[in-house]
Amino acid sequence: MSAGRCHTRLQDVLQAAGSARDVFLQITASRAESEAAHSLQSAGKLAGVAFAVKDVFDVRGTRTSGGSQLFDHRPPAMADAAAVARLSAAGGVLVGKTTLSELAYSGLGVNERFGTPTMRIAGKDHLVGGSSSGSAAAVRAGIVSLALASDTSGSTRIPAAWTGVFGFRPTLDRYPRLGMMALARSLDAVGVVAASLALINTADEVLADDHTALDPPRSPPPFVVPAHDQLLSCDPRVTGRFLETIEHLRQLGLRIHQRPLASLDAVRSMHQRHLPIVEAEALRAFGTYLALHPDRLGPAVRSRLESAGRNSHHRSARPLVAAMPSLRAQFRRELGRCLLLIPPVEIDPPQLAEAQTIEAQTTLNHRALRLPMIFSYLDAPSLVLPVGQQGPGSPRCLQVTGASGHDRRVLHAALHLQSAVPSHPSPSFKGESR
Structure with a gap:
């Protein structure tokens, strides 16, 4: 893709993210433009892939809110969370930070202050699930094709299931948790929501730093x-x-x-x-x-x-x-x-x-x-x-x-x-x- 078409596509993504007020809490436009320009020369596995981050992950220069008023006065993060850094290093383009259940402490995705994403089913508004509500909503709406989530008791899997996208909770320490706000450290896992299984697989290789992944067996397991x-x-x-x-x-x-x-x-x-x-x-x-x-x-x-x-x-x-x-x-x-x-x-x-x-x-x-x-x-x-x-x-x-x-x-x-x-x-x- 040419630089001009890439820029136009990114502007469309940023505009869509900015319009999704119940989905995105912060838009990282300057960073996205910088990463998009770099991705044109990148050979990374996620080169040019727009991604979003649940607002429990630190992103350099932004405040990590956890979807709560408790942290209105928290200073901006000095560095990216480890998972965010790995996605960016692989060529990903960070678009912004998404809403969630307050403190990631609910499976419904309701957040009266920061936004509750909903979807239309049979003419009525339904919840998208939580706590990673904004991440699933951003993927389902086609704004981004990949989003970081977290999963303590189902916070990645519930919104993925209710919105009909792909969601993966890995083994607990497969992905680095440094820079992720904790709810229950014994169970908190970094999760991934994506528009395709291929992206889930690629994100897994990047986040796990797994360069030894084997080709899948020819026949399915029992x-x-x-x-x-x-x-x-x-x-x-x-x-x-x-x-x-x-x-x-x-x-x-x-x-x-x-x-x-x-x-x-x-x-x-x-x-x-x-x-x-x-x-x-x-x-x-x-x-x-x-x-x-x-x-x-x-x-x-x-x-x-x-x-x-x-x-x-x-x-x-x-x-x-x-x-x-x-x-x-x-x-x-x-x-x-x-x-x-x-x-x-x-x-x-x-x-x-x-x-x-x-x-x-x-x-x-x-x-x-x-x-x-x-x-x-x-x-x-x-x-x-x-x-x-x-x-x-x-x-x-x-x-x-x-x-x-x-x-x-x-x-x-x-x-x-x-x-x-x-x-x-x-x-x-x-x-x-x-």
Whole structure:
């Protein structure tokens, strides 16, 4: 592409980002122009690829807000977060920073102060999911083709599933976390949202600094699907779409077995009995603000922190932390040579009108996080793969998951799945023409 066409394309991207007020918190126009000019001579794997960054990552010269009023007076970052630096070094062009659930502490993507991205389904506004709401929205709207996200209990996978784009949570320390605002360090992972599986793969190679990636095997691995009773908490529509997709894959010749995985039940049981790790570590990170600056916390986050404080008096997260290594080993044994196929989220995207009270947000948030949270505890690399659309605006997605450290196996398996069941467009965003 000529320098003139590249400049025109970048100006279109920056204009679109600036118009998406519920998606972008900051536009990095000067940096984007500089990086775009450099990318014309770059041989990097992401040369010329426009990307956005969830505002939990430091970007040199910008304030990292975490989507919260708490940090209105924080000074600009002196350096890029390590993940941001790697994308830029590979030729990526940073367009701006995206909105999120406050402090990345919700799976819904609601942020009353900084913006709540929505999408139109059957003529009504629906939530895009969170906490990486802006990253998924920016990719789905076509403003950028790649975005950095974070994932503690599903914050990359939920918005990817609800918007019908690709989303990947890697093994915990596969990507560098330096310069990323923490919510719960035991579970916080750097995530990636992208418009294509090819970009997810390229971003993985760049972020993991993995130069030894092998070509995917010629035949897909065997897959396992949880027993029916382990899917009972999913909405019937979610389960129905999932089972239809699984049956279609079987008819195409993929080896898919259905059997119970005790590790999934064990994680869920322990999570119910003990103080969730996210509650304990979020309280440790931000609980002091309940006394110091409660007026600077949004009502939903304030309510969650207060609830965590009450729960911490009679429950502890220590048994969960201590059990994670053995649970992860159990999951690895149960999978064997297989990879897991499962719905990414138990529920379809709720209407914005259904999330107007703290009580409603609490209930919806619990349901949104309940399934993806399991795989955070298991440190299981998980990819959300769009595989079509059911009816007017209901994304059909699969999550393919492996044991901790098996990131490349998951990504290679996704290539086989995508060739078997191609994806289709997903719901339009508010104001987006179709």
